[in-house]
Amino acid sequence: MPLFSCPTRPGFLKWFALLLLGLAPAGFAQAAVISYAQAGDKVTFKLDQGLMSVRICRADIVQVQYTVLPAFPAKTSLVVNNPWTVKTPFTVAEKNGQVTITTAKLKIVVNKATNAVAYFDLAGAPVAAEAPSGNKAMRAATIAGISTYNCTTRFTSPATEGLFGLGCHPEDTLSINYKGRDQQMLIKYMTGAIPVLLSTRGYGLLWDNYAASNFYGAEANKTQYKYVSESGQQVDYYFFYGPDFDRIIDLYRTATGRAPMFPKWSFGLFQSQDRYKTQAEVLSVKDGYRQNHLPVDAIVQDWYYWEPLPIGSHVMNPTRYPDPKAMVKELHQANVHAMISIWPVFGSNTPNFDAMKKAGNLTSITWDNFVTKTFDTYYDAHSYKARDLYWEQARDSLVKKYDWDAWWVDQCEPDNGALLDERRKATFATGRGIDYFNTYSLEHTKGLYKGWRADMGPKRAMFLVRQAFAGQQRNATTLWSSDILTTFRAFKSQVPQGINACASGIPYWTSDIGGYRSNTAPEGIPNWADPQARELFTRWFQFGAFSPIFRIHGKGERALFSNNWDAATKATLLKYDRLRYRLLPYIYSLAGRVTSSNYTIMRALPFDFRQDAKVYSIPDQYMFGPAFLVSPVTQQLYSGPKAITGAGTRQVYLPAAAQWYDFWTGKLLPGGQTVAAAAPLETLPLYVRAGSIVPMGPDVEYATQPTTAPTELRIYPGADGEFTYYEDENDTYNYEKGASATFKFRWNDKLRQLTITDRAGTFPGMAASRVFSVVLVQPGHGSSGEPTSKADKTVTYAGKALNVKL
Numbered sequence: 068m069p070l071f072s073c074p075t076r077p078g079f080l081k082w083f084a085l086l087l088l089g090l091a092p093a094g095f096a097q098a099a100v101i102s103y104a105q106a107g108d109k110v111t112f113k114l115d116q117g118l119m120s121v122r123i124c125r126a127d128i129v130q131v132q133y134t135v136l137p138a139f140p141a142k143t144s145l146v147v148n149n150p151w152t153v154k155t156p157f158t159v160a161e162k163n164g165q166v167t168i169t170t171a172k173l174k175i176v177v178n179k180a181t182n183a184v185a186y187f188d189l190a191g192a193p194v195a196a197e198a199p200s201g202n203k204a205m206r207a208a209t210i211a212g213i214s215t216y217n218c219t220t221r222f223t224s225p226a227t228e229g230l231f232g233l234g235c236h237p238e239d240t241l242s243i244n245y246k247g248r249d250q251q252m253l254i255k256y257m258t259g260a261i262p263v264l265l266s267t268r269g270y271g272l273l274w275d276n277y278a279a280s281n282f283y284g285a286e287a288n289k290t291q292y293k294y295v296s297e298s299g300q301q302v303d304y305y306f307f308y309g310p311d312f313d314r315i316i317d318l319y320r321t322a323t324g325r326a327p328m329f330p331k332w333s334f335g336l337f338q339s340q341d342r343y344k345t346q347a348e349v350l351s352v353k354d355g356y357r358q359n360h361l362p363v364d365a366i367v368q369d370w371y372y373w374e375p376l377p378i379g380s381h382v383m384n385p386t387r388y389p390d391p392k393a394m395v396k397e398l399h400q401a402n403v404h405a406m407i408s409i410w411p412v413f414g415s416n417t418p419n420f421d422a423m424k425k426a427g428n429l430t431s432i433t434w435d436n437f438v439t440k441t442f443d444t445y446y447d448a449h450s451y452k453a454r455d456l457y458w459e460q461a462r463d464s465l466v467k468k469y470d471w472d473a474w475w476v477d478q479c480e481p482d483n484g485a486l487l488d489e490r491r492k493a494t495f496a497t498g499r500g501i502d503y504f505n506t507y508s509l510e511h512t513k514g515l516y517k518g519w520r521a522d523m524g525p526k527r528a529m530f531l532v533r534q535a536f537a538g539q540q541r542n543a544t545t546l547w548s549s550d551i552l553t554t555f556r557a558f559k560s561q562v563p564q565g566i567n568a569c570a571s572g573i574p575y576w577t578s579d580i581g582g583y584r585s586n587t588a589p590e591g592i593p594n595w596a597d598p599q600a601r602e603l604f605t606r607w608f609q610f611g612a613f614s615p616i617f618r619i620h621g622k623g624e625r626a627l628f629s630n631n632w633d634a635a636t637k638a639t640l641l642k643y644d645r646l647r648y649r650l651l652p653y654i655y656s657l658a659g660r661v662t663s664s665n666y667t668i669m670r671a672l673p674f675d676f677r678q679d680a681k682v683y684s685i686p687d688q689y690m691f692g693p694a695f696l697v698s699p700v701t702q703q704l705y706s707g708p709k710a711i712t713g714a715g716t717r718q719v720y721l722p723a724a725a726q727w728y729d730f731w732t733g734k735l736l737p738g739g740q741t742v743a744a745a746a747p748l749e750t751l752p753l754y755v756r757a758g759s760i761v762p763m764g765p766d767v768e769y770a771t772q773p774t775t776a777p778t779e780l781r782i783y784p785g786a787d788g789e790f791t792y793y794e795d796e797n798d799t800y801n802y803e804k805g806a807s808a809t810f811k812f813r814w815n816d817k818l819r820q821l822t823i824t825d826r827a828g829t830f831p832g833m834a835a836s837r838v839f840s841v842v843l844v845q846p847g848h849g850s851s852g853e854p855t856s857k858a859d860k861t862v863t864y865a866g867k868a869l870n871v872k873l
Contacts (some may be wrong), residue, residue, distance in 0.1 A: 081588070089692060095202050097603055100179040103166055105159050108151065111169055112182065119182055119203070126170040128318055130275075131184055133203040134497040135216075138291060143230040144275055145506050146538040147305065147322045147498070160356050184271065186306060189817050195270045196223045198291050209298050211488040213501050218276060218299035220845045224292050228268055229683035231312075231671050233282055234261035234535070234566035235576065237548050243563040245292075245688040247615060248468045252294075253279035254480050254505045259535050260418070261571035262294070263319060267677050269310025271319060273537055275303040277506045279487070286326050297691075312674040317665040319572045324541025328576050330527040330798035334471065334654050335364030335770040336644060337618035338626055339406075341583065342369035345387045346394045353403050355628040356761060361641065362648045362768050363627075365404040367475060367620070371438065372407075377414025378436065378443050381464035399624070400468075402769040406531065408475035411511055412443045419460045420444070428453035431493050432481040432500075446482040448507050448852045452494035454514025462522055463806070466483050473529040476544075479508040480534045493615030500702045508534035512542035516518075520541075525799035531616075535573050545575035545616050552619065553593045553600070555709075558607050559701035563686040569669040574661045577616035580607045584622045590741060591640035592623035595631035600709030602748060604641050609751035611697040612643040613691045614652075615668050639749045646852035651770055652762040652778055652792070657692045659793030661808070668692055676722040683831045685720055693790070694759035694783075696727065698744060698752040705748055716743040719752050726757035726785045733850035735785060755844075757785030760812045760821075762792060765854065777838035777861065780812065782821060788814040796830055798827045806830035819843075819873045826866035836865040843873050 098116035105111075112119040118139060122130040132139060133792065157170045161179075162808065168175040174187040182203070185196035195201065198221040203215040224230070225803045230245040234732030237257045245264070252260040256536060257312075262274040264282075274280070278298035286293050294304075307318040320326070343349045349366060356363040370728040372383045383391045395405045412434050413420040423429050423446050436684075441619045446454045482490050493500030497510075512530055519528040528543040535546040546568055551557045561578045581604045593600045604625065611617050619625055627640050660666035667674060670690035672682035682688075687699045698719045703709050723739030730753040736742065744752035755761065761783070765776035780786070795807035808828040814821055821841060841859035842849040847854050860871050 069400075070281075087649045093686070097181045100166070100177065103177075104602075105149050108154055108549045109157055110166070112166075112177065113300055114182055115207075119175065121168060121175060121184065123155050123157045123168065123170055124149070124305070124322070124527060125155050125156075125318070126172040128322060128407050129173070129175055129306040130262070130303070131203075131306065132301050132303045133179060133205075135205045136300060141298040142301075142303070145277065145503075145509060146273070146275055146536070148538065148541070149322050150323050186308065188308075194268060194310070195266065195306070196221055197221065198287075198293075198522050205299075207304065208297070208502060211491045211492065212300070213499065214499060215298040216300065218296045218302050220274065220302050220304055221286065221291055221293040222272075224290060225706070226289070227680060228266055229673060229680070230267075230284060230292065231265045231673060232263045232271075232567055232571040233572050233588050234260065234263075235259035235559065237551055237557075237564060241560055241686055242684075243468045243566060244683050245282065246683075247285045247289045249284055250282040252282055252505075254534050254536065255482055257551070258480075259546055259548070259568060260505055260536050260575060261535055261568070263537055263571040265312055265315055265570055265673070267672075267673050267683065269308065269677075270694045271307040271309065273305040273307070273319060273322070275305060277536075278501060279491075279504045288499035288556050298499075298504075310677075312677065313667065314574050316667055320540065320665040323538040323572070324425070325665060326540040326661050327528050327543050327800075327801055328527060328795070329543070329575070329658060330404075330472075331651070331655055332364040333529045333616065334651060334658065335617065336362060337365040337367060337616070337620075337650060338363050339367035339369060339618060339620035340624065340626070341620065341622045342371060344372075346389060346391065347812075349394060350397060352626055353398055353401050354388040355626055356403070357401050359628045360768055361627045362644050363403065364663065364769050365406055365473065366398060367406045368408065369475070370408045370410070370477065370594055373436075377417050377420070377439070377441070378410055378688045379413030379419050380417045381409070381461055383465070388443055402772070404472040406473035406475055406529075407465060408477050409465060409469045410478045411448060411457065411476075411481075412445055412478060414439070414441060414443045419464075419556055422460070423453070423456065426452065426456060428456055430481065430495065432489050434478065434481070445507075447496055448511035448514065449503060452513070453496070454510070454517070456590075458518030458522075460516055462518060467522060470658045472526065472533070476508070476512060476515065476530050476532040479511050479532060481507050483595065490772050507537050507767075508532055509536040509539050509542070511780060512539060516542040520800075521691055525540070526803070527798050527800065531577070531618075535568070537572065540573050540575075544573075545577055546573050547618075548576070548578045550583040551579055553585040553603065555603055555701065557582055558603060558610075561686070561700060562610065562689070562699055565669055566671045568694035569615070570668050570671045570674075574667055575615045577614055578602070578607075578611070579620040580611040581621045581625055582607070583620065587623050590622065593621075593625070595625065597707075599703065599706075601632065602607045602638050602703060602706045605636060605748060606700050608640055609643050612647040612695045613695065613751070613753075614701075617647055620845070642749065642852060643751070645766055648767050648770070649765070649852060649854075650761075652764045653692060653694070654760070656791060656793040659795070659809070660791065665721065672722060676724055679722050679724060681720060681787060682722055688720065694755050694761050695719070695730070696754040696756065698754075700746045700751065704746065715745065715747055717741070717752055719744040719754070721754065726752040728757065728844060729753075729850070730755050731851055733844050733848060744811070755783050758814065758816065759783045760788050760790040760814055762812075763792070763854075775839045779854060779858070780821075781843045781844055781855075782814050782841065783844045784814070784816055784819070787816050794830075794833065796832060801830065810864075821862055821871040821873060823871070825868045836863055838863050841871055
């Protein structure tokens, strides 16, 4: 996977000069420790080739830096925002050529002969280790005519290790485990490189480098892996010790920032299309959903509402949108929210462009606008002054002026098609483009979130973003997997992409249900009358219902009420739309855990079954919260020439550490086996872990619809279980001031007893009491997505603890 150029003659001369100074890059000869000293939270090592620093941020978070320069360069991290003001006690001791740093959680051992850093738990069991040679290296290189250093970190990797994370790569393979394979780590069109890696050995890594990079997972006959960044002045990484994946993600977000709460409506269905062209069309979509009583919560206005004016004008064409404020108001009156697409790109000769240019806020990077055949200009999102002006222009022209509820942040990877060197050669406010190659979306959304919090009142921010980098979760972003194709191959690749994006610490992810465009149809619009296309959309919609964010988008009409769908397709789509809405009490409670406890909703199987090596290589199964094992059908089974004759099942592995209920039948199955799960077109193979407690609301048409109907509480016996129910005002930031409430459901399997704890917390408008229909699941009872006709017990909960015997 070539990415970096070989050193040219000037680069070689620089490297040779370092050699003469005793600062040759590691890899030519292994750097040894000459001396070391502790100061504050760091132990700094003087090497015979450069410097190394080990910083104890917390007992289970360690930062390692290495440079061949005479001193560590000054650096303010764009990713890690924790100042580590609370000092962590640790000891330093030397014995037998090793320096051991001991915390309350770890032993960090530095080999003086090789400077290799190894990590052990307190019992002395190995957790992770840098390679014995070539573990940290800087090599002079010239990239796109720019003199710089390639920076490398190399780790050992036992054969049994599983490696996950590294972002979302729509051009990736269909694999999920990075053990033994490589991955390009540069953000461009249709990629989302997040330099966070989780290991089944119980640790995580964050590389705090923003240059285009590569991950190599098959080094030294698959016994090592390395991460190589094309530019930098130092090796800089963070080590997190879990050992559980949830704990690693918790530590990662402790270092880089928590994800704020999204509004409750954003967990319902988004209806989007490329593109709605008039105000009347947008309102007709609202009418189509509401008049047909189809659950939906948001309608999206995609791009080119501004034409014929240039991009960046932030003007909705008054001929096609005569009164945007009235349009949004009418959506709100129907309990539908409104999202608008706004780009970070400016066409010339508009007031916004002129103001940006005058203030020095534009970059040298252009976008080849295939619609207008112009080269439009990116603003410098790395400048806080430019970010502030960008926000003010969008706020006053669109967002606050018309009361939009959410923002689609499109085209936030500044490049001109394949001409990525334009970004490398740019100069940002923070420095050279080559050194800040991957951080545009991080900095762009930083300004959006800051502005939204300052100027949009209590309305929660929600940004749909095409790219993500480490730390971006703190900016209220959802990563979207870009303009993917309408094919089963593209759909199949979405599942591991979503899983690994969330394993990278970004909790919210979504894809275009149905795929963005067809490469074989006129204007890219799929023929939804084709049974094969309908099968694809149905399977994708099932997957979308169990994705963190549930969103239809792409070329051509595909709303649920559309005449493009026959009666059978409509019935299946409505089945999963309603199921998503019934699960909102479960999903919103998990969202509360994301914010309060750094939880992950879409969970790679090692989050819950790290000790089961059989799950490491399964790319198309995941947990959705603690209860649901989701196994999307990503191959064509029924229609078209590629259909699998006689097929109606898919293979599903049931992890060994649990028993599993078939969600649709209530049948209990032992774990540790692979089953042929029934997969007729109307069925997504879905299993629920024994011991789960799943709150399911009544049928509603929008997320916050008032109802006095009881909440069904499904209990899946066979193990003890617990679930924390979360509620708040749904769309304010008062939860940050304590305005929220939680209570726990606990199931004692031996006693067949459900306990509901005292409610903790309160908020304005909180329901004084709730009615729960308690259902003990068994075959034919409490199965399927429909409300159970007869509960085992019905209880009224008024905030005080109670026990329910079943």
